[in-house]
Amino acid sequence: MVRRAFFVVLLLCISMVVLAAETREHTIHEILETTGARLQWDADRGIGVLRNANTYVSFRPGSRWGLVNYANQRELGEIRRVDGNIIFSAEAAETVLSILKPARQTSTDRYISTIFIDAGHGGRDPGAVGIHTINGERWEIKEKDIVLDVSMRLRDMLRRGFPERDIVMSREDDTYLRLEERTEAANSVELAENETIIFLSIHANATFNTRAKGFEVWVLPPEERRGGLVDSRTTGVSDPGVLSILNTIREEELTIESVLLSRSLLTGLEGSVGDVAPNRGMKTASWSVVRNARMPSVLVELGFxxxxEEALRMAEPDHLHNLALGLYNGIVEFIRYFEAPQ
Known part of the structure; x- marks a missing residue:
């Protein structure tokens, strides 16, 4: 009888230990140690991103909701901040661990399925026009023609290099498009669960300073707000507060990816035309096509x-080829980063 009672007590103790282990909270450090993930923390917005190989989990303490792989909303569980530390409830820890340590499968890998090339201006909108005197005669060059030429060359390079991906253009001839039509076309591309699209709007520059030359890439300022990235129809979430948090998380992710895309493009252009055109770097502005594209997006200025001197160069087929090649190499480098296991 005593022996039986001893075993009953022992089983109760074991059950309590197991239950405690299953219900205890976890610190962010335990999550990182268990998964081998890395944490990126935005102190200004109070948003964290956990990354393990090709899997990303974005979260915000105080919200039960997060984003997986930049697009998929997921209810994680309670996450809160306590004395400067980030605490995951047992439910949240289990969910995050299951996401960051899934059974081996390729369906969770991030994949850039579509590259959208927007050749700026067109039709009745010539864009910037360079007017110069060459051998005593008036000569002009139009932005719309330069960017269409480079965009078509880039399209062909990408289709040869990535026949399995969709290469989409906003225009392939001298057609006028409203700004909204360009981003609407990109935003309407259908994607599978783990697929991503990137957006490049290609332009040529102009300024009153005729000495200015070189290439640059523009991204949206980090403080710029983009609405409508997350909605109740796609998430099944009706709470406006939760939707606002999810939208902020998505904004942060698009900002990071756009900056990385910008840097890759600048590196590519420097390698192909850097000997004749200076790298003017990455700049920020609230360009309409960049602001309204719900994906990593940049605006490229090829030259002035x-x-x-630069206008004459942009009329040469060899230089136009090199500009397209620089953009192609930049995209290749970004794809390599975006899709590579880490």
Missing amino acids: VTNK
């Missing part, structure tokens, strides 16, 4: 039509 108002600089006589």
